[in-house]
Amino acid sequence: MTTKIDAPTFRRALGSFTTGVTVVTTHGEDGNDYGLTANSFNSVSMDPPMVLWSLGKKSSSLPAFQTTGHFAVHILAADQEHISNQFAKSGADKFAGCTVERGHGQVPLLDGCSARFECRVVHRYEGGDHVIFVGEVLNFNSFERPPLVFHGGNYGMVMKKTDDTDCSRSDIGDGWLGFLLARAYYQMLQPVRSNLASHGLRDIDYNILTVLSMGDGRTVAEVDRLVSITGLRVTDDDIRKLAERDLVVLDDDGGRENMVRFTDAGRSYAIQLLAIGKAAESDAEQDLDYRETQVVKLLLKRIIRTTGAMLPEHWQKEQFWRGDHLWMEPDRSDAS
Ligand SMILES: Cc1cc2nc3c(=O)[nH]c(=O)nc-3n(C[C@H](O)[C@H](O)[C@H](O)COP(=O)(O)O)c2cc1C
Structure with a gap:
């Protein structure tokens, strides 16, 4: 007798088990290549080296995998989400755009992954609506790329858990987000x-x-309005002092509608301050790897979006950020 279970609830419960994502490939007896995304992969034995994965009986690749003597498992890297999606789509040309080498049994081997196992099929087991394949590993490669992760139906990436993430044994304030944000900000601003x-x-x-530096030439009132997000207010006197230092010029017709602009010296000093801030950012990122930096930025952006909902219009970035700003946008070409 089989137990009656609610399928979506069962799937959700299974989804709480975090896995990597693999693409399993084979070369069919018909001369065609086959492959699919699978997260049912697991290690089985060290000696002899064996792995397993399971294939849904509805898969169009089933006949090929039932008759093949070999398969290859590719553990996908964090930047291969598109490969996972491509190999999860029935009917599509799954190998389109992929560079393919040939392994044991002419099996197609993909590049760019975290690790790769070439296997000889040693067992096939019935497993309900799936077939379980056990393979002996004939050859493997480890490319040391950070892996793609699958959890609760979503892709993710691995982040090291260190003692630092344990807020329960915190020093004063360490469990409070506002404290952490402010402390990080002031420390980074120190230089x-x-x-x-x-x-x-x-x-x-x-x-x-x-x-x-976010757009030159503003009225004193506008500068004041924008600066006031910090809790500080700008007076004519503050502007005058900067003008005396030859860092800004103030169109002098005596009212608060006067325009404040950089002098050449002021612009070059603002650029120098930006460079110092950028160097402080690099120092702050030293203990973070690429993915951790991305995660920190992503989470901060989410906090900014959530808490920004109640801000007045003039503090929305698109309201004050102009084309002549001095900030270099971060280089995204190294995204991997
Ligand atoms: C993250 C992820 C994991 C998957 N794991 C498996 C799996 O372990 N076994 C399986 O048969 N299908 C799995 N699938 C679904 C198959 O990839 C999909 O049904 C298959 O590629 C459909 O194409 P086909 O009919 O050509 O095989 C998974 C899909 C995704 C997105």
Whole structure:
């Protein structure tokens, strides 16, 4: 007698088991290549080296895998989500755009993965609506690329869990997000502040220069309105002091509608401050790998989006960020 279970609930429960993602390939007796995305892969034995995976009986690849003597398992890398999607689509040309080498039994081998196992089929077992394949590993490669992860129906990536993530044994404030954000911000700002201090400048001066660096030529009132997100307010006197230092010029017709602009010296000092901030960012990222940096930025962006909902219009980035800003956009060409 089979137990009656609710299929979606069962699938959800199984989805709480986090796996990698593989593509299993074979060369059919008909001379065609076959492959599919599978997360049912697992290790079985060290001696002899054996692995297993299971194939749904509805798969169009079933006849090929039932008769083949060999298959290859590719553990996908974190940047191969598109390969996973491509090999999960029935009817599509799954190998389109893939560079293929040939392995044991002419099996197609894909590149760019984390690890690859070439296998000889040693057992096929009935497993309900799946067939379980056990293969002896004839050859394998480990390419040391970070793996793609599958959990609860979504792709993910691996992040090392260290003692730092245990908020229960925290020092004062360590479990409070606001404290962590502020502390990280002030620590990263320290080199900028030291430089400002060495020029006899203050936080408010930095804020004014920063606002101009996002688009030059604004009224004093606008500079004040934008800076006020920090809790500080800009007065005519603050602008005048920066003008005396030859960092800004103020169109002088005596009202608050006067325009504030960089002088050449002011623009080049703002660029210097940006470079110091960028160097501090590189230092801060030293202990993070590429994926961790991406995760930190992603999570901060989500917090900014959530908490930004109640901000007035003029603090929305698109309202004050202009084409003549001095900020270099991050280079995305190395995304992997
Ligand atoms: C992350 C992920 C894991 C999957 N794991 C398996 C699996 O272990 N076994 C399986 O038969 N299908 C699995 N599938 C579904 C197959 O990839 C899909 O049904 C198959 O590629 C359909 O094409 P086919 O009919 O040509 O085989 C998985 C799909 C995804 C997205």
